Amino acid sequence: xxxxxxxxxxxxxxxIANGHAQDTPRLVEVNWLQAGDSWxxxxxxAKLKKHHGLCDKDFSFIAKNSLSKNKPVQALLIExxxxxxxxxxxxxxxxxxxxxxxxxxxxxxxxxxxxxxxxYGEAISYAELAKRxxxxxxxxxxxxxxxxxxxxxxxxxxxxxxSDGKIGGYTGGxxxxxxxxxxxxxxxxx
Numbered sequence: 797x798x799x800x801x802x803x804x805x806x807x808x809x810x811x812i813a814n815g816h817a818q819d820t821p822r823l824v825e826v827n828w829l830q831a832g833d834s835w836x837x838x839x840x841x842a843k844l845k846k847h848h849g850l851c852d853k854d855f856s857f858i859a860k861n862s863l864s865k866n867k868p869v870q871a872l873l874i875e876x877x878x879x880x881x882x883x884x885x886x887x888x889x890x891x892x893x894x895x896x897x898x899x900x901x902x903x904x905x906x907x908x909x910x911x912x913x914x915x916y917g918e919a920i921s922y923a924e925l926a927k928r929x930x931x932x933x934x935x936x937x938x939x940x941x942x943x944x945x946x947x948x949x950x951x952x953x954x955x956x957x958x959s960d961g962k963i964g965g966y967t968g969g970x971x972x973x974x975x976x977x978x979x980x981x982x983x984x985x986x
Contacts, residue, residue: 797812797813797814797824797844797848797850797854797855797856798812798813798814798815798856798858798869798870798873799811799812799835799855799856799857799858800857800858800859800860800863800873800877801829801835801859801860802860802877802880804880804881804884804949805884805972805975805979807828807829807972807975808828808829809826809827809828809829809880809948809949810825810826810827810828810829810835810838811823811825811826811873811876811877812824812825812826812835812838812840812844812855813869813870813872813873813876814848814869814896815868815869815872820868820894821868821869821871821872821894822872822894822895822896823872823876823893823894823895823896823947823950824840824844824896824899824946825838825839825840825844825946825947826876826880826946826947826948826949826950827839827840827946827947827948827968828948828968828969828972830969835857839946839967840899840946841855843899844899847898847899858870858873860873860874860877872893872894875893876893876950879891879892879893880949880950883949884979886979889915889916889917890916891950893950895947895950895951897909897946899946900941900944900946903929903931903937903941904941904944904945906929906930907925907929907938907941907942908941908945908947908951910925910928910929911925911942911945911951911952911953911955911956912951912952913928914952914955914956916952916980917980917981917982918955918982919955919956919957919977919982919984920955920956920957921935921956921957921958921959922935922936922938922939922942922956922957922958922959922964923935923959925938925942925956926938938956939956939964939965942956942965943965943967945967948967948968948972949976952976953966954966954968954972954973954976954977955977955980955982957977957982957984960985961984961985962984962985963977963984963985
């Protein structure tokens with residue numbers, strides 16, 4: 797696993813990609829870091845270790861300015877940072893990146909796939925998302941799946957708000973969700 801960090805909107809983001817010589821590199825996490833945290837405290841590290849049978853030495857941190865375009869996994873991280881930069885500047889509305897969603901349960905993966913169908917600038921409720929994944933009464937389960945999303949921003953769980961129009965929750969922090977909603981000009985009740 798190759799790990800790097802980038803700063804967007806004054807907030808740090810951990811980016812982790814996986815790729816073996818025979819495999820296409822894939823992102824396994826793109827998530828906000830809390831103030832004072834390092835990538836080691838990223839919410840997916842323990843799950844990645846267990847899921848892939850990894851240990852600390854299987855994770856290599858490379859500063860974003862030291863990433864090489866000549867190495868496929870590192871090139872993927874460079875491309876991810878480029879697409880995120882374009883998104884935050886308003887020049888990009890969708891992402892085209894290979895994602896490894898295997899850390900999620902089948903239900904979580906269905907929810908994360910459905911999140912990708914919410915257009916830029918659109919917001920839906922947790923209840924609507926539950927309907928879209930075929931579980932109309934499962935809005936709490938959908939909210940829980942959102943909280944496990946390893947691809948904040950790229951898999952846009954920030955576009956899901958409460959049925960009453962309030963912001964709802966966001967594991968990256970409500971300040972970050974509010975920033976993303978404002979960037980996309982999505983209104984909500986404060």
